[in-house]
Amino acid sequence: MKAVQISKAGGNFEVVERPVPQPGRGEVRIKVEACGICHSDALVKEGHWPGIEYPRVPGHEIAGRIDAVGPDVMLWKQGQRVGVGWHGGHCFICDPCRRGDFINCQNEKITAIHFDGGYQEYMVAPAEAVALMPDDLPSDEAAPLLCAGITVYNALRNSGARAGDLVAVQGIGGLGHLGIQYARQMGFHTVAIGRGGDKQPLAQKLGARTLTLTQARVLRRSNCRRWEARM
Amino acid sequence: MIVGAGMESLTVTPLQLIGGSKSIRGWASGMARDSQDTLEFSAFSGVRPMIERYPLAKAAEAYDQMITGRARFRVVLTM
Numbered sequence: 174m175k176a177v178q179i180s181k182a183g184g185n186f187e188v189v190e191r192p193v194p195q196p197g198r199g200e201v202r203i204k205v206e207a208c209g210i211c212h213s214d215a216l217v218k219e220g221h222w223p224g225i226e227y228p229r230v231p232g233h234e235i236a237g238r239i240d241a242v243g244p245d246v247m248l249w250k251q252g253q254r255v256g257v258g259w260h261g262g263h264c265f266i267c268d269p270c271r272r273g274d275f276i277n278c279q280n281e282k283i284t285a286i287h288f289d290g291g292y293q294e295y296m297v298a299p300a301e302a303v304a305l306m307p308d309d310l311p312s313d314e315a316a317p318l319l320c321a322g323i324t325v326y327n328a329l330r331n332s333g334a335r336a337g338d339l340v341a342v343q344g345i346g347g348l349g350h351l352g353i354q355y356a357r358q359m360g361f362h363t364v365a366i367g368r369g370g371d372k373q374p375l376a377q378k379l380g381a382r383t384l385t386l387t388q389a390r391v392l393r394r395s396n397c398r399r400w401e402a403r404m
Numbered sequence: 405m406i407v408g409a410g411m412e413s414l415t416v417t418p419l420q421l422i423g424g425s426k427s428i429r430g431w432a433s434g435m436a437r438d439s440q441d442t443l444e445f446s447a448f449s450g451v452r453p454m455i456e457r458y459p460l461a462k463a464a465e466a467y468d469q470m471i472t473g474r475a476r477f478r479v480v481l482t483m
Contacts, residue, residue, distance in 0.1 A: 175460060175461070177460060177461075177463040177481075185464065186463045186464040186467065188460075188461050188463070204483075205483050206482070206483055207480050207481065207482050207483065208480070208481045208483075209455075209478055209479065209480050209481075210463075210466055210467055210470045210478075210479040210480070210481065211470075212409070212470065212471070213409055214467065214470075215471060218467070232481070234480075256439055256440075256443060257436075257439075258433065258434075258436070258439045259433055260433065260434065260435050260436065263435075275435050276432050276434065276435055277432075291481075292460065292463055292481060293460075294460070294483055301435075301436060302436050303436055304436045304437070304439035304440035304443060305440050305443075306440075306443055307443055307444055307447040309447055310443055310446065310447045312482075313455060313457055313480050313482055314452050314453060314455060315443060315446075316478075316480050317453040317455060317478035317480060318439075318442050318443055318446055318453065319439055319442075319443075320433065321453065321478060322442045322443075322446060322451075322453065323433045323434050323438055323439050323442040324407050324431075324433040325407060326438075326441070326442040326445060326446075327431065327433055327434040327438045327441075327442065328405050328407045328431035328433075331431060332405055332431075344408065346473075346477055347475070347477045347478055348407060348408055350453070350454060350477045351451065351453055352407075354449075354451040354452075355445075355449075355451055358445070358449040358450075358451055404405055
């Protein structure tokens with residue numbers, strides 16, 4: 174199979190042939206259909222995350238289909254459409270895990286940091302790192318939702334803001350263009366703050382009112398309660 | 405709430421936080437079940453990323469498009 178790897182910190186992307194990996198106990202193999210490129214892939218490319226073992230295949234925005242299931246996997250079966258994101262698994266036995274706080278697992282595995290990610294045709298992932306994918310979501314559009322999407326969606330829904338509250342999204346980019354849409358669909362009064370220019374009409378199309386940074390600063394000084402952001 | 409994983413420091417004075425009992429916090433994205441919620445919410449609400457597609461073999465070119473900030477807005481490798 175074809176894979177794209179980094180073989181040393183600061184190295185270049187190498188297109189290589191590798192054997193199709195086999196899922197071990199508690200793991201599944203995924204036939205990758207699409208993988209998003211995230212800014213934090215730079216951690217793998219440049220070696221800024223301590224302890225990465227090279228060669229390493231980057232990519233933690235994976236959409237694909239379960240292709241093989243290892244021993245002791247109860248949740249998944251061959252053929253299911255799935256996704257894998259940044260959080261690549263937890264140990265179930267450390268104190269945070271025993272309290273159900275898996276995101277703070279002391280032995281957390283991170284996709285493409287601790288095992289090979291999605292810049293390849295097949296990858297292996299721990300069963301607990303896998304999300305089921307709705308049938309009507311195309312893989313190429315679903316892939317970025319596994320990191321960029323969940324990052325803003327999960328922050329918004331855990332922010333304490335309620336429907337109708339003012340939510341300001343600062344920056345209309347890889348995260349912001351999704352944040353605007355989620356905030357609007359969750360029922361927040363959504364305002365996008367940017368530098369102005371060509372992204373403003375887009376932000377409006379995505380569901381936000383728009384302010385430039387300068388306008389936002391003026392409003393903040395005015396202490397107008399109508400513009401007091403909940404988030 | 406901070407979700408953009410930048411490396412630069414944020415500067416804030418205690419006084420800025422005390423008035424209005426303000427706080428700054430981050431949020432660690434989430435686990436697989438949160439991803440599944442994200443996908444389901446996106447499917448029924450119509451939230452979609454704007455993407456630029458590249459074949460796997462052009463990963464270097466695709467990464468360059470992302471790291472230089474040219475992409476509008478997410479780059480996706482397709483197999």
